[in-house]
Amino acid sequence: MPDEGQDKGVDCNRDPRAPRRQDMRLIILTKGSIMNIIPMSAGFGARIHNVDLARLGDNPEAQQALQAALLEYGLLVIPGPVLSPQDQIAASEVFGELEEFPPAPGQIPGYPQIFRVASRATEGYTGVGRYWHSDGSFRAVPTPMSLWHLEARPDVGGDTLFTDLHEAWRSLPEEMRAQIKGLQTTHRNHVVHPLVMPHPHTGVDGLYLNVGLTNSIIGMERDATEQLIATLDRHLSREGAVYRHQWKEGDFVVADNFRVAHRATPLSPLQRRVLNRTTVRGDGAFWETAKSDRADALAV
Numbered sequence: 001m002p003d004e005g006q007d008k009g010v011d012c013n014r015d016p017r018a019p020r021r022q023d024m025r026l027i028i029l030t031k032g033s034i035m036n037i038i039p040m041s042a043g044f045g046a047r048i049h050n051v052d053l054a055r056l057g058d059n060p061e062a063q064q065a066l067q068a069a070l071l072e073y074g075l076l077v078i079p080g081p082v083l084s085p086q087d088q089i090a091a092s093e094v095f096g097e098l099e100e101f102p103p104a105p106g107q108i109p110g111y112p113q114i115f116r117v118a119s120r121a122t123e124g125y126t127g128v129g130r131y132w133h134s135d136g137s138f139r140a141v142p143t144p145m146s147l148w149h150l151e152a153r154p155d156v157g158g159d160t161l162f163t164d165l166h167e168a169w170r171s172l173p174e175e176m177r178a179q180i181k182g183l184q185t186t187h188r189n190h191v192v193h194p195l196v197m198p199h200p201h202t203g204v205d206g207l208y209l210n211v212g213l214t215n216s217i218i219g220m221e222r223d224a225t226e227q228l229i230a231t232l233d234r235h236l237s238r239e240g241a242v243y244r245h246q247w248k249e250g251d252f253v254v255a256d257n258f259r260v261a262h263r264a265t266p267l268s269p270l271q272r273r274v275l276n277r278t279t280v281r282g283d284g285a286f287w288e289t290a291k292s293d294r295a296d297a298l299a300v
């Protein structure tokens with residue numbers, strides 16, 4: 001056990017967003033193995049070490065630890081070996097029931113749960129998400145989680161950026177908070193969401209904005225809407241707020257889409273990059289299923 005007392009005095013000038021020294025490693029014992037949860041210095045997100053994603057199925061304790069870590073940190077980065085599509089799907093299902101996508105060129109036949117993003121059109125969808133967004137914000141019940149698994153890593157470029165939506169809301173100037181609380185955004189398909197969205201499970205407010213796909217803000221003129229979106233876009237990118245993920249092959253990254261937004265960075269098509277994404281259905285998040293399991297148990 002580290003002696004907490006020995007750190008006294010070191011902390012007084014610390015960056016308030018940095019994790020406290022004594023929080024650096026939360027160690028959870030699971031079936032004789034040790035999972036390490038290491039908060040990242042961005043102030044959100046954690047790296048998880050010593051978890052075998054291909055063998056999560058028979059380890060409910062590890063599954064619960066990962067679910068709890070996602071709710072706490074909003075973003076999990078889990079390094080490991082490249083998984084088969086079956087194992088990627090099984091590991092994703094720890095977080096809920098998955099969305100499915102229609103067959104398309106470059107997608108993996110027989111695995112509709114995997115949405116493949118790639119630098120080349122022959123291997124997946126290209127040019128995806130180069131602006132701050134949460135996946136599935138255009139759905140009436142938005143996609144609660146996105147999970148990515150990197151299969152092929154480019155030599156340069158192709159990082160993914162993440163920013164904390166709860167902190168983005170908390171850190172807005174008071175005047176702006178008063179101006180935007182209660183506003184509603186629309187997408188082109190007329191789906192409407194509150195701009196300040198309470199997290200469906202924790203109830204914590206976050207700034208929920210798809211910078212690329214928002215069509216209008218109800219009751220606002222077009223120019224004012226564009227200005228507000230540009231201001232909030234800059235706020236999401238403000239100094240110190242962004243975690244830049246530099247991918248390694250085999251990385252498995254899980255995002256709570258109500259807690260963090262993400263954004264792809266440019267990449268040359270000369271570079272090969274293949275990123276396999278799964279997404280949890282709006283009505284299928286683990287916290288929903290846990291609720292209905294409890295209801296079923298009570299009904300028996």
Ligand SMILES: O=C(O)CCC(=O)C(=O)O
Binds near residue numbers: 128
């Ligand atoms: O390519 C990336 O880094 C992320 C693209 C994206 O927005 C997504 O896969 O949902």
Ligand SMILES: [Fe+2]
Binds near residue numbers: 129133134262
């Ligand atoms: Fe995305």
